[in-house]
Amino acid sequence: KAGVTQTPRYLIKTRGQQVTLSCSPISGHRSVSWYQQTPGQGLQFLFEYFSETQRNKGNFPGRFSGRQFSNSRSEMNVSTLELGDSALYLCASSLGTNSGANVLTFGAGSRLTVL
Amino acid sequence: GDSVTQMEGPVTLSEEAFLTINCTYTATGYPSLFWYVQYPGEGLQLLLKATKADDKGSNKGFEATYRKETTSFHLEKGSVQVSDSAVYFCALSEAGANNLFFGTGTRLTVIP
Numbered sequence: 001k002a003g004v005t006q007t008p009r010y011l012i013k014t015r016g017q018q019v020t021l022s023c024s025p026i027s028g029h030r031s032v033s034w035y036q037q038t039p040g041q042g043l044q045f046l047f048e049y050f051s052e053t054q055r056n057k058g059n060f061p062g063r064f065s066g067r068q069f070s071n072s073r074s075e076m077n078v079s080t081l082e083l084g085d086s087a088l089y090l091c092a093s094s095l096g097t098n099s100g101a102n103v104l105t106f107g108a109g110s111r112l113t114v115l
Numbered sequence: 116g117d118s119v120t121q122m123e124g125p126v127t128l129s130e131e132a133f134l135t136i137n138c139t140y141t142a143t144g145y146p147s148l149f150w151y152v153q154y155p156g157e158g159l160q161l162l163l164k165a166t167k168a169d170d171k172g173s174n175k176g177f178e179a180t181y182r183k184e185t186t187s188f189h190l191e192k193g194s195v196q197v198s199d200s201a202v203y204f205c206a207l208s209e210a211g212a213n214n215l216f217f218g219t220g221t222r223l224t225v226i227p
Contacts, residue, residue: 004158031213043204043217056214090158094213101147101166102213106158 002026004107006091012113018079021110023091025072031055031096032074033104034066037088046089049074050096078112086114117142121205121218128195128225136190136221138179138205146207148172148181148188149215153202162190162203195225 005024013019025032033056034046045058049068066076072093078085088111092104122137140148150162150172163172168183177192188205205218 033214035215042219043215045214045216048213050213056212058214092159096213101164101210102208103161103164104159104213104215106151106160108156108158 004091004093004105006107006110008110009108010111012115013081014115015081015083017081018077019081019112020075020077021089023074023107025093026105029093029095030072031094032068032072033092034076035090035092037090046076081114083114086112117207117209117216119205119207119216119218122221124221126221126223130197130225130227131194134192134195136203138188138190138218140186140188140207142207142209144209146209149206150179150190151204151206153204159204197225197227199223200225
């Protein structure tokens, strides 16, 4: 079956702009999570959506937001971009049972460069 | 709070050498533990997992045992191959949650 699809794969923006990233989960997966990966901070959890509701949130400023649609596809938005937002943004989907033992399937990521 | 401490890299080994990547964790409850691998230009892939103490996860010749007494989940492989070159991440997820706390990652390079 198709994996987790993220678009776009690469993008370049300038400071102050905003960006929207998209994620299509594996069919049947109801949970979509977003992570930011940088060389300095490593992999950090942004937020998780389940059935169109934000279920969990990491420690990021309000400039980072997301949403989930009825077909489980998700988007994340970053407004007023800063240089430090340059990162690989990874989306992961799972069945979403809140057991802690879920296997997350990751997409290849969207690499954002802020100039 | 929850955290994962992982052996610093990079690690360079010759083909067929023995691999150990150390991972220890701090958690408030009884987490599930994971090893994910990231190949160049790709997203993370689950390598193995263990959900309770003394469980052993294994896959593709890699193994890790959930040690509650030492709060560890060290990754081992008896004979590495060039194709194992990648970045390895140790991670945990608390019961009742669906988000992962990751270690910093260990880059492994295997030379022929």
